[in-house]
Amino acid sequence: MAAADDSQWLQRLLAGEQQAFRQLVSTYQGAMLAVAYAIVGSRHADEVVQDAWLSVVRNLRGFEGRSSLKTWLLTITANAAKTRLKHNRREVLLDDLPSPHGTVDDERFASDGHWLLGPFAWHQDTPEALLTEQELRECLERTLLSLPQLQSSVLVLRERQGLELEQICNLLDISLSNARVLVHRARLKVFATVEHFEETGEC
16 A cells, blocks of 8 residues: 555544544454464464554554554554563474475476466366366465464465565564575465366365
């Protein structure tokens, strides 16, 4: 969101416009949950996000626009999650569980993580293909849920929320090399799921 949009949104929020607050929640709730989940895990993520929203409401007038509204919200969420952990900072682990379909070769992908050559039957728009697309989407969601929590969160923040790796590192207190490994491993598992689905029609 552009700074001008942030400014307009802020004015609506400060004026007490309920619709603006509902839009804010629907726009950023997913990203805030991903940050909370990465830091405290699934058990406390919802509580952390609730704490973060309370903090947002209390501190809205103090928002100075030095960062984007999204960055400010995610920083508040990260701080709320770290507070919940108190001084027991979780250890970032690179260990992860094997994918149910194994993995795929790095050579299949460009440096940005995209396919060099897409799976077969990738661009179809028949009714059957659209049904298959829905099944694939559900399969990918299950794969995402099966990833270790930090891997899942880093992938969501990078791919769905569009955050740069440096931003993710700052929010989650992880190194850039760690973030790269996490997103790379997560992408490989997702790609393996796609290939398996394309070849077998099953998740």
